[in-house]
Amino acid sequence: MSEDASLRAAAYEQGRIFQAERDIQITEHHHHGAEIPSASATGPASVRVALSPPLRAALRDREELREELLASVGSGGGVHVLHGFGGCGKTAVARWLFDRTASSRVALWVDASRESQLRAGMLAVAADRGASPEEVRAAQEGRRAAADLVWQRLDDSPEPWLLVLDNADDPKPLRDGWLRTSARGTVLVTSRQADDPAWRGVRARMHRVDVLPVAEAAELLHDLAPGDHQPEATLRLAERLGCHPLALTLAGGFLSQQLLESWTVEEYLERLGEDPVALLDRGAGLESGARERLSRTWQLSLDALAQRGLPEALGVLRLLACLAPAPVPVALLAPSAVLAVGAPGLPAERIEAGLRGLLSASLADLIEVPGYGGRGPVRCVTAHGLLLETVAAGVPRQQRAELFAAVARLVNRAVPQTGEVGNTRLVEPHLLTLLKARSTAGQVVDAARRVRDAHDSAGQWADALPFAAGVVEATAQEGKARGIDKVADLMALGRIIVMMGDFAGAEPIIEEALDAATAWAEESPLLLAQAQVQAVVLYGRRGRSADALKFGAQAYETRQRLLGPTHADTAEAIHLQVESHFHLGNFGEAVQLAQRLVDLLPRLHGQRSDEVAALALLNCAAAMREALIAARGPQALVDDAVRALSWDQVWELSRETVRTYVAHFGPSHPLTATARHNFAVVCWERGDKEAAIGEIRAVVDFRTSVLGEHHPFTIQATADLARMMGLNGDMERASSLAARAHADALRLLGADHFITRLCRDALRPAERVSWAELRRRNASENDRRPHGPGAEGHPQEQP
Template identity: 40%
Template sequence: MSGPPPPYAEGHASGHGRVFQSAGDQHITEHHHHAHHYAPGPGASLFAGTTTPGPGPDSVRVPLVGRAPAVLRDRADLMRRLRTAVGGDSGQIHVLHGMGGCGKTAVAHAVFTESARDGARVGLWVNASERLSLRAGMLAVAADRGAAPGELAAAHSGQRAAADLVWHHLDHSAEPWLLVIDNADDPAILEEGGWLRASPRGTVLVTTRYATSRAWRGAVLHPVGVLPTEDAAQVLCDLAPHAGTPAAAEQVALRLGCLPLALTLAGSYLHHQLLESWSMDEYRNRLEADPTGLIDQGAALDSGRPESRHLVSRTWQLSLDALVDQGLPEATTLLRLLSCWSPDPLPLAVLAPASLGATGLLDTTRVEPALRGLLDHSLAAIVSAPGGTDGEQPVRCVQVHGVLLDSVASGTPADQRRALTEAAATLLEAALPADGGVGGGFVALLVPHTVRLLREGDVRTAERVVGLAICLTQRVHETGDYSAALALAQEAAGAAERVLGAEHQLALSALQRAGRSLFRLGRIAESEEVHRRVLRVRERVLGPDHPDTLESCHGLQQPLFRLGRRAEALSLLRRAADGLRSALGVEHPRALRSRAMLIEELATAGDHEEFAQVSPETVVDCERHLGADHPTTLSARHAYAFGVARLGAPEDAEPLTRRVLADRERVQGPTHPMTLGVVVLLSQVVAARERWEEAVELTRRAISGREQALTAESPLLVENYSQVADYLARAGRTAEAESAARAALPLCERVLGPNHPETLRARRVLGI
C-alpha cells in the first residue's frame, strides 16, 4: 500500500474478546480464556465486578478472563511472593508456568485486581496467545501510557519499532504499573518482537505453559501446579455445596487429579444441573465411563460458550498445535503413547530411543526432542521416584497428569489406539529386568502401567498384555512384595478370563501366579484351591505329562505340605521333578526348581538316604546351569542347609546356613521374605546348639521384618511368636517369655489349631 499511513483508530472491548481495528487492518478478536479454579457460590453473578476502564484507548485496564475467582485456594505462598514483588522495587519480570488448566491466569488475575484496587499501580493486561493479539494489546498499552496517534500510526506502518514505542512509554510512565502478559505459550513471539523487557517503572507478570525458554532468562520463575487434596475438595464444596460431603468431594478431587480446571468444570456441572441432581459420589462413578466428556459438560452448563482453554478435551491441544508449528509433530505421538499408561511415574528407561524406535512409532533421533517438547510445554514433568529398600537408587521418571491422559486417550482414533497399546506393552517388556537384574523399586513402578493396559486392552492386544503382566508378576514376586504380586496376578487373570476365556492358558498361568502369592502370604487354603483348579483344567486340556501340568503339580504340593498332607505333597513333587526333568532336560530352570524343592521335602519326610543322594547333585546342577546367585540356586542351598539341620547335624548346618544368609542378604536384601526365612532357620540351628540369646535376637529380627510384609494372622508369623516365647524361657527370661506366650497362644489356637506343635509349645511355656 502506497501513500502515508492511515490514522490509527482506537480499539474497543466487546464481550469476551477485545477487538482492535486500524484502517487497513482486519478486525482482530483477542480471546481471554480463564482456567479459573474457584467461583462464587450459587446465585452469584457470572462475572466478577469490574472496575471502569482507565483513560486509555482500550480496556487493557480490565483483564477479560470470564468469571474471576472470589477466593484463591492454596496459593498463599505464591501470592505472598508476588505481592512483595509488585509492592517493592520495580524492574523485575515474573513468570508463572505450568500445565494448561492449573490456574496460572487465576493467580495473575488476583495479583492484578489487588494491585489496581489498592491504587498501588496501574494494571495493564495483554493476551499473548497469538502474534496479532500480542501486538495489538501492547500498542493499546502504549496508547494507555500516553502514546500519540501519530506515534501509533508510525509503529503500525513499520516506520517505528512497535516494541520500542511501547517500552519507551512504559519506561516514562508517570505512574508505576503492573503489566500482565497472559497466555504467552509461545515465547518465540515475545522474543521476535522484543516485547518482553524489564523497566524501572513497573513489574511484568507472564503466564505461560512453556517451562523453559531463553525468553525467561533473568526472570523469576514460579511453577504453578495442582492443588493439595484438601483445597481441591474445598473448591468443589464451594461450587456445589449441596452435592455431597467434604469426604465425597475429596474422592472426586483425587479422581480429577486436583486440577483446577477440571475441578471448576465438575463443580459447575454439579451446581447447574436442572433435570438431574447428582451427588458427588454419583459424579465420581460416572466419570469412569467417559471422564473427558463428562468434565467438559460443565463448561456448557456454566457459560453456554465452551472454548478451547475452558475444555479439558481441547486445552492441551493448543500446546500440541504449538509443538507442531515448532516442527515437533512427534510430541503428539509420544503423548498418545503415554496415554496408554497410568498417570503414575513411568521410568524414563521405558522410553529408551532404541526400544521406542523399534516399535515404529518414532524415529530414534526424534524421541528426545519430542519428550523435551512435552516438558517445555508443561505437558509432562520429570520426577524422581523412590528406589525401594536396601539402598536402591531413586528412579528418574516422566509423569503426566491423569486428566490430560484421559483427554488424549479419548481423542485418539481406535485403530491408532490398538497400535499404541501394542507398542506400550512392547516397551514395558523391553524394560522388564531379567532375574535379579534390577531392584524392587524399579519393578514396582511398572505395575500400575501394566494394570492400565490390562483394563484398557481388547482381544487384539490381550495376549500380549496378559503375557507381560504374568512376567511382571513373577518379578514382583521375586522382590518379596507378595501382596502386589497377588493383586497384579488377579488383574491379569481377570483380564484373560474376560477377553480370552477362563480356560485359556494365559488365564491359567495368571491364576497359578496368584496361587503362589497366596501361599507366600500365608493364605494356604486359598492357595490350594487355586492350584487345584488350575491342575484339573490343565490335566484335561493339556494332558498329565505336559510341562504346564507338571508345573501345577509343583504349585499344589506347597500348600498341601503346609496343611500337613505330606504324602500327597511328596507324590506331586516327585511327579513334577521327574516329569519336568524328562520333558525339558536336567538343565531347565523349571526342572531345577522342582528338584530344589524336593530337597526340603525329603528332609522333612526323614528320608536320609535319598536326601544324601539327591541334594548335593541338585545344588551342583543349579550352580552350573543357573549361576550361584540365581533364586533357585539359593533356594536349593537353603533347602540343603535345612535338611542337614533337620536330619540331626546342626553343627554342620550352621556354616551352610550362614553362607546362604550372607548370599541372600547380598542378592535379595536383608528384609526380603526369603532372607528372613533363612534368619528363622539360623535361629533354629543356634537354638539346637543351645545358644538361646542369639536365637531370641534372630527370631525377633524375623518377626520385625515379617510384620511389615504379612498379615497379623499369617501362619509363618504366628509360629515365630511361639518360637520366641520358647527361646526366652530357655534363656531364663521368664517374665518376657510368659508375656510373649500369652500373646501368642490365642493366635496359635485360632490360626494353627489347638494341636499344632507351636500351639503346644506356647502352652508349655505357660505351664498349661
C-alpha cells in the same frame, strides 16, 4: 478518489499498496514486518480490569508463591513468569495478585494470547500511563516504535504499577521489545512455555505452577460444591482427576449447578469412567472459552506446536497415551526402538523434536527417577493422566489398533528375557496397563510372565501378584488358557498368593490347577507332580497335613520314576514329606527321612539343585528341632533316630542353613528370614537366650517392613518373640506383644488357627506348651475337619 481518501490506505505484514495520484503517477509502498492495525483499529475496552473469569473459590495451596509475588510487587521491579501445564491455575494466581494489589498501585492487564491483542493492549497501557492520542496513533501506523513508547511511559509513570501479560503461550512477539524491566513496576507473565529467550533476556524469575496437593485439591472441590458429600469420596475424586485445578473446577461446577438431577460425588465418580472429558466439560459455563474447557485447553498448545512446525508432538503424545500415567523411560522412546516397532504416524527421526515441543509447551515433563537397588537415576518423561485420557480418546479409530500394537511391541522389547527385577521396574506400570487392555493383552503376556517370575524369585510377591493375576485373566479372555500353560499360570498365581499369606484365597486356584493337571496326567505326568507339590505347600499351611503327606508321596513316586532319585525335583518331594511328617507328630519318620535327605544333597543335579538344597536343609533342621523338643515331654516315646540327635548337631545344621540361604537367596530375601526364625528357636532351646531374642527380634522387624505386620509369618514370629521375652522375665513388654499378635491372629485367621493358638499360648509363658505339642494337637484336629469351599484352614509358617 480524493487526496485525503487515498492517503488513508495501510499495509499489513508483508503487504504492498499501489496509489495513483493525478497524472497516473504510481507509487508502490512496501511494508515489511509484523501486523500493524490501522489508525481506526480499536484496542481493549480496559486494561484496568482483569480479562479473566472471576475466581470461583478461594485459592488453595500456592502460599509460598503468593507471598513471594506480593513481596516482589512491594519492592518493585523485575519480571516473574508463571509457567506450567494448561489449566493448572496460572491465570488464577495472576488474577489473585491483580485483585490484591489494585488498591495500592496501578494494576494493568493485557491479553497476550495473540500478537495483535498484545500490541493493542500494550498501546492501551501506554495511553493509560500518559501517552497522547497522537503518540499512540503514530505507534499504530508504524511511524514510531510502539514498544519503546509503551516502556517510556511505564518508566515515567508517577504511580507504581503491576503489569500482567496473560496467556503468553507464544513468547516470540515478546522478544521484539514488549517485555522489559522497569524500576517503577513489576511484570507478571503467565505462559505454558517453560523456557524461552524472552524469559532469559530479562532474567525473569520462573515459577512453576503445578497440580495441587491432594488434600488442597479435595478442599477446593468442597469449596466449589459444598454439601453433604463424604470426605473419602471427595478425596477419591480429587485423586481421580489428578488434582488438576481446571478439572477440579469443572467437576465442582457441575456438582454445584445441577438442576434436573442431584448426583453425589460417588455417582459422579462412577459416571466419570464412561467419558471423563465430556463429563468434565459439562461443568463449564455457557460462555466459557476454550481455555476453560478440558477438551480444548490442551488442544490449543498442540495447535500452536503444529503451527511452529512440530506436528510430531501429537504423535509422541498419542504414543504416551497408550501407556500408563507413570514415568516413561526416555530409552523406551528412542528413535531406534520406535523405528523397530513401526509406530504409525510418527517418523522416528522426528521423535526428539516432537518431545522437545511437548516439554516446551509444558505438556510433558522430563524428570529423573531414582534407579532401583542403588542404580543411578533414570531420565523419564511424564504427562498428566487426564491429558493422556483426552489424547487417547481422540486417536482415530482406524489408527488405534495399529498404534496400540506398536506400543505393545515397544514394551515387549523393553522387558529382557532374563535378568534382575530392577531392569524392568519403570516399564512395569506400562506393561500392566497393556496387559489389562483386551486389545493388547495377548501381545504382552509372555513379557508379563517374565516380570512375574522375576519378582517371585526375588521374594517380591506383592509386585508379582498383579502380573500373575493379569496373565491368568488375559489368557482366559484370549481363549488361550488351555493345557500346560493354564496349569503353569494357575500354579504361579496360587504360589504367589500363598507366599503373601492368603492361604484360603490360594486354595481354589491351586485346586483348579490340580484338576487341570490331572486331565493331562498321561501326556504330562511331571506337570501333575508339580501341581501336587503346590498342593502340598498349600495344605501344609492350611493345616491339612494328612492331605499334604498324600500328595507329597504321589509327587515323589512320579519324579523318582521319571527323573531319578538324585534329581532336585525328587528331593523337593522328599523334603516336603519331612515337613508333613513332623507336622503330624511323626518325628521318627521325619528325622529318618531328613537324615537320608541330608546325605543325598551333595549329589543333587538339575536346574533347581541349589534352591532345593537350601529348602531341604531348613526342613531337615526344623524336623530335628521339633523332634528334640517333643522328646522332652513326660510321656514321649522317643525313636532311636531322635535319641541319637543333639542340640549341638541341630544348632550346627541350622547355622549352616542360614549361611546357605544367604548365599543362594540373599540376606534381604523373605525366605532367608525363615531360616533365621528357625535358628532363633534353636538358639533358645539350646540355652542361648540373648542370641535367640536378638535373632527373632530382627526377624520380626524385617517381616514387618517387608511383608507387613498382619502377615501370618510376621504374627507368628511376634508370638515367638513374646514367648521368649516372657520366659526371660520381661513380662510387661511380652504381654503387650502377645496381646497384639493374638488380636491380629484372632481377627485375621480365626480362633482355631494354629498361629492363633501359638499367640494365645504366648500370653501365658509360664504355662508353656512346646511348639511340637501345639503342632501335634493342631494337626490331629485339622485332619478330622472337613475341607473344601468354606472350610476354615490353619496356615503355618515353618520357622
